[in-house]
Amino acid sequence: MTAGFRDARPSFARSVTISDVAEAAGVSRQTVSNVLNAPDRVRAETRERVTRVIADLGYHPNHMARSLRASSPRLIGCRILPVHAETVAAIQDRFLHALAEAGQECDHHVLLFTAEDVAAETERCTALWRAGAVSGVVLYDITPDDPRVGRLTASGVPFTAFGRTAVSTEQYSWADVDNAAGTASAIDHLVAAGHRRIGFLGWLEGSSVGDARARGWLTAMDRHGLLAESHRLDVRGEDTTSSGTRLMTELLDRPGPPTAVVVATDTLAVGALQAVRDHGLIPGRDIAVVGFDDSPAATALGLSSVRQPIEEVGRLVMAEMLRLTDRTSGADGEPPAEPLHRLLTPELVVRTSSAPLLSSPPPDATAQPLRA
Amino acid sequence: MTAGFRDARPSFARSVTISDVAEAAGVSRQTVSNVLNAPDRVRAETRERVTRVIADLGYHPNHMARSLRASSPRLIGCRILPVHAETVAAIQDRFLHALAEAGQECDHHVLLFTAEDVAAETERCTALWRAGAVSGVVLYDITPDDPRVGRLTASGVPFTAFGRTAVSTEQYSWADVDNAAGTASAIDHLVAAGHRRIGFLGWLEGSSVGDARARGWLTAMDRHGLLAESHRLDVRGEDTTSSGTRLMTELLDRPGPPTAVVVATDTLAVGALQAVRDHGLIPGRDIAVVGFDDSPAATALGLSSVRQPIEEVGRLVMAEMLRLTDRTSGADGEPPAEPLHRLLTPELVVRTSSAPLLSSPPPDATAQPLRA
DNA sequence: AGCTTCCGTATGAACGATAAAAATGAGGTT
DNA sequence: AACCTCATTTTTATCGTTCATACGGAAGCT
Numbered sequence: 048m049t050a051g052f053r054d055a056r057p058s059f060a061r062s063v064t065i066s067d068v069a070e071a072a073g074v075s076r077q078t079v080s081n082v083l084n085a086p087d088r089v090r091a092e093t094r095e096r097v098t099r100v101i102a103d104l105g106y107h108p109n110h111m112a113r114s115l116r117a118s119s120p121r122l123i124g125c126r127i128l129p130v131h132a133e134t135v136a137a138i139q140d141r142f143l144h145a146l147a148e149a150g151q152e153c154d155h156h157v158l159l160f161t162a163e164d165v166a167a168e169t170e171r172c173t174a175l176w177r178a179g180a181v182s183g184v185v186l187y188d189i190t191p192d193d194p195r196v197g198r199l200t201a202s203g204v205p206f207t208a209f210g211r212t213a214v215s216t217e218q219y220s221w222a223d224v225d226n227a228a229g230t231a232s233a234i235d236h237l238v239a240a241g242h243r244r245i246g247f248l249g250w251l252e253g254s255s256v257g258d259a260r261a262r263g264w265l266t267a268m269d270r271h272g273l274l275a276e277s278h279r280l281d282v283r284g285e286d287t288t289s290s291g292t293r294l295m296t297e298l299l300d301r302p303g304p305p306t307a308v309v310v311a312t313d314t315l316a317v318g319a320l321q322a323v324r325d326h327g328l329i330p331g332r333d334i335a336v337v338g339f340d341d342s343p344a345a346t347a348l349g350l351s352s353v354r355q356p357i358e359e360v361g362r363l364v365m366a367e368m369l370r371l372t373d374r375t376s377g378a379d380g381e382p383p384a385e386p387l388h389r390l391l392t393p394e395l396v397v398r399t400s401s402a403p404l405l406s407s408p409p410p411d412a413t414a415q416p417l418r419a
Numbered sequence: 420m421t422a423g424f425r426d427a428r429p430s431f432a433r434s435v436t437i438s439d440v441a442e443a444a445g446v447s448r449q450t451v452s453n454v455l456n457a458p459d460r461v462r463a464e465t466r467e468r469v470t471r472v473i474a475d476l477g478y479h480p481n482h483m484a485r486s487l488r489a490s491s492p493r494l495i496g497c498r499i500l501p502v503h504a505e506t507v508a509a510i511q512d513r514f515l516h517a518l519a520e521a522g523q524e525c526d527h528h529v530l531l532f533t534a535e536d537v538a539a540e541t542e543r544c545t546a547l548w549r550a551g552a553v554s555g556v557v558l559y560d561i562t563p564d565d566p567r568v569g570r571l572t573a574s575g576v577p578f579t580a581f582g583r584t585a586v587s588t589e590q591y592s593w594a595d596v597d598n599a600a601g602t603a604s605a606i607d608h609l610v611a612a613g614h615r616r617i618g619f620l621g622w623l624e625g626s627s628v629g630d631a632r633a634r635g636w637l638t639a640m641d642r643h644g645l646l647a648e649s650h651r652l653d654v655r656g657e658d659t660t661s662s663g664t665r666l667m668t669e670l671l672d673r674p675g676p677p678t679a680v681v682v683a684t685d686t687l688a689v690g691a692l693q694a695v696r697d698h699g700l701i702p703g704r705d706i707a708v709v710g711f712d713d714s715p716a717a718t719a720l721g722l723s724s725v726r727q728p729i730e731e732v733g734r735l736v737m738a739e740m741l742r743l744t745d746r747t748s749g750a751d752g753e754p755p756a757e758p759l760h761r762l763l764t765p766e767l768v769v770r771t772s773s774a775p776l777l778s779s780p781p782p783d784a785t786a787q788p789l790r791a
Numbered sequence: 792a793g794c795t796t797c798c799g800t801a802t803g804a805a806c807g808a809t810a811a812a813a814a815t816g817a818g819g820t821t
Numbered sequence: 822a823a824c825c826t827c828a829t830t831t832t833t834a835t836c837g838t839t840c841a842t843a844c845g846g847a848a849g850c851t
Contacts, residue, residue, distance in 0.1 A: 062490075062551065064837055075801045080839060090799060110552035111487040112837035115806050118434075120483055122530070127516050132715055136509040140502045143515075147499050147531040156552070157531040158494070159519040179434065179807090180482035180528070288719035314719060324696060343504055344716055347660035347689060436807060447831050452809055462829060484807035487836050551837090 063106045072100040083108065122158040123150055123368055124181035126168050128188075129161075132286070132314060137342050138357055142187060142209065145361025153369050155182070169198045176204045182372040185209070185364055189221070191255045207367045207387070209360050213255075220371065220387040222363040226256055226339075229353040229393035230263030230309050233337040236351075236395055237307045238271050242335060245273065246280035246298050246305035248291065248315055257286075260311045260339060280305045284315075291318020292325075299326050299334075307335035307401070313342040316350055320400070335401040351401035355393045363389055435478045444472040455480065494530040495522055495740055496553035498540050500560075501533075504658065504686055509714045510729055514559060514581065517733025525741050527554070541570045548576045554744040557581070557736055561593070563627045579739045579759070581732050585627075592743065592759040594735040598628055598711075601725040601765035602635030602681050603642075605709040608723075608767055609679045610643050614707060617645065618652035618670050618677035620663065620687055629658075632683045632711060652677045656687075663690020664697075671698050671706075679707035679773070685714040688722055692772070707773040723773035727765045735761055 069076045074097060081088045082097040089097070100106075114120045125146060130136045147157045158181055162168035172184045172195075182205065186195055189210030196219060199206045208221040230247070237245050247264040250257035264281070268274045282298060284290040291314065298305055299322065310316035316338030323330050330336050331349070338345050341354035367387040441448045446469060453460045454469045461469070472478075486492045497518060502508045519529045530553055534540035544556045544567075554577065558567055561582030568591060571578050580593040602619070609617050619636040622629035636653070640646045654670060656662040663686065670677055671694060682688035688710030695702050702708050703721070710717050713726035739759040 062549070062837090065839095066837080076837090077802080077839080078800060081800085084839080088799075093799080105549070107546065107549040109487075109837050110547075110550045111483055111490075111492055112551075112806090113839080115481075115483040115487050115808090115836090116838045116840085118483075118806065127512070127519050129516050130509055130512045130715070136512045136715060137502055140499070140508045140512055143531060144499050144501050144533060148533045151533060159515060159529040159531060161516060161520045161523060174479065175482075177434065177477070177479040178482045179484075317716070317719060321696075343502070343508065343686075344689070347686060348693075349661075434807095437809095438807080448807090449809075449832080450830060453830085456809075460829075465829085481807050484836090485809080487806090487838090488808050488810085490836065 062109070063104045065106070065108065068097065068100050068104055068106045071104060072097045118179065119182055119372065120179060121155045122181045123155055123365065124158050124160060124172060124175050124184040126162055126171070126186075127159045138340065138355070139187075141357040142361050145358040146185060146365050149362045149365035150369070155365075155369060157185075165193070165195050169195050172199060172204055172206070173202045176202075183207070183368050185368060189223075205368070205371045207364045207371065209364055210255075211388075216388065217386065220364075220367045222360045222367070222387065222389040222391060224355045224357075224360065225390045225392050226259035227263030227266065229339060229355070229395075230260045230311075231267035232393070232395045233309045233339075233351075233353055234264060234267035234271065236397065237309070237335055237337065237401065238273070240307075240335065240401070242307040243273055244277050244280060244303065244305045244307070246277065246282070246308040247311075248294050248298070248308050248319055249281070249283045249311035250286050250315075251283050257311055264309055276303075277305070280308075286312050286314055288314055288318035288321070291315035292322045293318075295319035295322035296325070299323070299328075305334070308337070310336060310338050313338040313340045313345050313350065313352055316352070317344055317348065320348060320350065330400040331398075337395070337401050341396050345396070345398070349399040351398045352396055353393045354396050356391050359391055363387065363391075434481070435476045437478070437480065440469065440472050440476055440478045443476060444469045490551065491554055491744065492552060493527045494553045495527055495737065496530050496532060496544060496547050496556040497559075498534055498543075499531045510712065510727070511559075513729040514733050517730040518557060518737050521734045521737035522741070527737075527741060529557075537565070537567050541567050544571060544576055544578070545574045548574075555579070555740050557740060577740070577743045579736045579743065581736055582627075583760075588760065589758065592736075592739045594732045594739070594759065594761040594763060596727045596729075596732065597762045597764050598631035599635030599638065601711060601727070601767075602632045602683075603639035604765070604767045605681045605711075605723075605725055606636060606639035606643065608769065609681070609707055609709065609773065610645070612679075612707065612773070614679040615645055616649050616652060616675065616677045616679070618649065618654070618680040619683075620666050620670070620680050620691055621653070621655045621683040622658050622687075623655050629683055636681055648675075649677070652680075658684050658686055660686055660690035660693070663687035664694045665690075667691035667694035668697070671695070671700075677706070680709070682708060682710050685710040685712045685717050685722065685724055688724070689716055689720065692720060692722065702772040709767070709773050713768050717768070717770070721771035723770045724768055725765045726768050728763050731763055735759065735763075 065076050065079050068079045074093060078089060078093065079097055082094050086094055125143065128135065128139060143157065150157055160171050160175065162171050175181045184204060184206045186206055187209035189208050189212060191213035193212050196212050200218060206219065208219065211221045211223050234245060245268065247261060249261045252258060268277055280298060282294045284294045295318065298308065308319060310319055316336055319336055320330050323334055323336065328334050336350060338350045338352040341352040345352040370384060437448050437451050440451045446465065450461060450465065451469055454466050458466055497515065500507065500511060515529065522529055532543050534543050547553045556576060556578045558578055559581035561580050561584060563585035565584050568584050572590060578591065580591065583593045583595050606617060617640065619633060621633045624630060640649055652670060654666045656666050667690065670680065680691060682691055688708055691708055692702055695706055695708065700706050708722065710722050710724040713724040717724040742756060
């Protein structure tokens with residue numbers, strides 16, 4: 048029986064190095080290294096002996112030394128934004144968590160940094176990479192004419208992105224969410240429940256995400272042949288709760304109000320729900336509301352919402368990052384890796400704000416707003 | 420005039436080392452090193468020449484090499500939790516952002532990792548530290564009997580914490596938010612506005628944060644001599660919106676309902692607001708509601724809320740971390756640094772859900788619930 | 792026996808930087 | 822002239838690991 052060496056010395060004077068292990072086991076440094084990195088090159092007997100000494104001394108290979116030798120820090124840089132909106136916070140958290148988790152499985156870690164704006168972010172990325180502090184960086188919240196993509200490509204900084212630009216998307220690796228498909232799936236769900244007058248409540252035009260979500264409504268409604276009777280039910284405003292309330296009120300007060308609305312963000316949707324209640328209507332019974340982003344508020348309020356597969360995006364983007372950096376550090380003779388281009392479909396999470404309609408009488412019968 | 424070397428070569432074949440600079444400038448490596456780390460040891464003329472070469476070649480000192488030599492990775496480990504509740508997301512984001520920002524100013528960065536539970540977290544922390552991957556770690560979400568504190572202390576892992584345990588708080592460095600003072604400040608605000616029957620809507624007992632917030636209500640109400648008439652207005656439930664609605668409904672349906680409520684979390688408060696509206700009351704006019712955490716939802720809904728100075732905590736905790744790790748890596752002869760113990764007071768953010776009362780008639784006159 | 796082949800292990804040289812010690816040289820002192 | 826001082830620069834050693842190569846010895850082949 049092995050006597051209890053293990054827990055004998057809980058704190059270490061100074062770290063145990065590979066040489067200490069080698070000496071204690073009566074072998075050379077390289078043999079210890081082999082035991083850890085290429086066990087099949089070492090005779091079983093030696094391997095066991097070394098393994099035991101490693102455990103006894105509590106040896107852990109030094110990360111920095113390994114990084115230096117391999118000239119690969121096994122760190123992936125990622126900017127963290129200051130929190131403004133609720134959805135930003137939740138999505139950023141989910142994304143960072145997914146990145147960290149995916150990276151960790153391959154012994155890589157996420158290194159956080161902050162920056163004032165995308166210009167500063169680009170600089171920091173390049174500086175970190177030039178300094179060998181990161182193997183590459185992950186970008187998110189990409190705009191159609193995002194300057195980061197071009198600059199990082201020019202500097203040679205390996206990167207992958209959550210989102211894509213308008214042009215030269217073949218040049219780099221990205222994963223993105225099909226926002227249009229998201230709103231479309233909400234429409235399909237509502238149409239299946241018998242709705243025909245389905246409104247859309249969106250952001251002001253100009254953002255790629257907002258426009259895609261609007262486009263999804265437009266095309267899906269057209270596909271169902273409902274655009275003729277609903278094309279006036281498309282209203283836009285800024286992404287705030289109060290704006291949502293105002294826009295929804297406007298829709299409900301019109302002649303021929305919608306029996307259902309698809310809302311471009313949960314923030315707007317929370318505002319919209321308030322307008323619904325202010326009209327004495329009950330969401331889900333009298334009118335269906337579907338939000339976007341599946342924020343915690345949606346869960347809390349029973350709001351149906353389109354959920355972006357952020358975790359999946361994080362996994363993909365990190366996996367691609369690892370693939371990229373392993374390539375570049377490996378032999379250059381191999382064919383250049385094909386960049387990743389992946390469009391993911393979000394998933395509708397049905398809650399009470401839209402579900403019960405299925406078992407209700409045709410919504411048109413009850414959906415007349417009750418004015419004071 | 421210097422011709423434009425600068426932007427000549429945007430991408431680098433392989434990184435420029437200190438030896439390249441030394442050779443190009445006709446000096447030794449060490450001199451280049453001195454130009455960067457101890458400029459006063461170098462003659463002005465030489466310094467200038469070297470500086471110019473550094474700029475021309477685009478040299479950036481290698482982070483990994485520096486870390487190895489200094490045996491200080493300049494990385495601070497921090498666990499990232501998967502997002503559950505909205506407030507968690509927002510607070511975690513604010514905290515991580517503050518850490519990253521504070522660290523960056525001293526050329527340190529945050530390294531993220533994930534873990535299933537606190538036991539796994541402790542193991543990861545120790546492993547990362549033993550491997551020399553981090554200089555130390557930052558803990559948050561500390562419970563009164565948190566096992567992490569003891570284990571990390573025993574392993575010798577330098578750490579600082581956001582929050583504190585019930586015992587041996589003198590042993591380690593922490594910064595915490597005075598939750599009791601937070602609810603108390605909400606009470607003071609409401610009392611100043613003329614409220615006397617002020618309810619409390621809290622989590623189930625057993626969490627340190629929840630209990631502190633409840634204690635704040637209790638002591639502040641007692642201080643104002645209002646406990647006699649309000650001591651029955653203290654209700655508890657789990658931290659969800661629906662629970663908030665249920666608890667608030669219960670309070671409003673009682674004889675002698677509160678004219679104001681202090682709510683332990685914004686999540687509960689969002690639910691409470693819904694109950695208020697369901698009773699045909701208008702928050703801020705008919706009844707005052709104050710939440711806790713100042714989540715984005717609070718901003719969105721005009722909910723007054725107690726805001727934790729998370730950014731300040733992040734700054735303090737990171738600054739302390741840097742102080743700790745600089746100490747331990749320095750000469751051991753110095754007196755052991757006094758640990759940081761800092762209790763910060765949160766700040767009430769007044770919005771419409773509680774503000775307008777100041778200019779209203781005495782709330783008791785209008786606050787009778789209008790039942791259907 | 793002498794040759795190659797192969798396996799397991801050991802040695803030296805990086806990786807890129809810096810701390811500590813040694814060398815250089817100009818100037819001043821005795 | 823011999824010696825010391827000081828500012829500046831170079832040399833040497835080291836951080837902990839791994840790559841490339843070398844080495845010794847057993848087995849297989851001619």
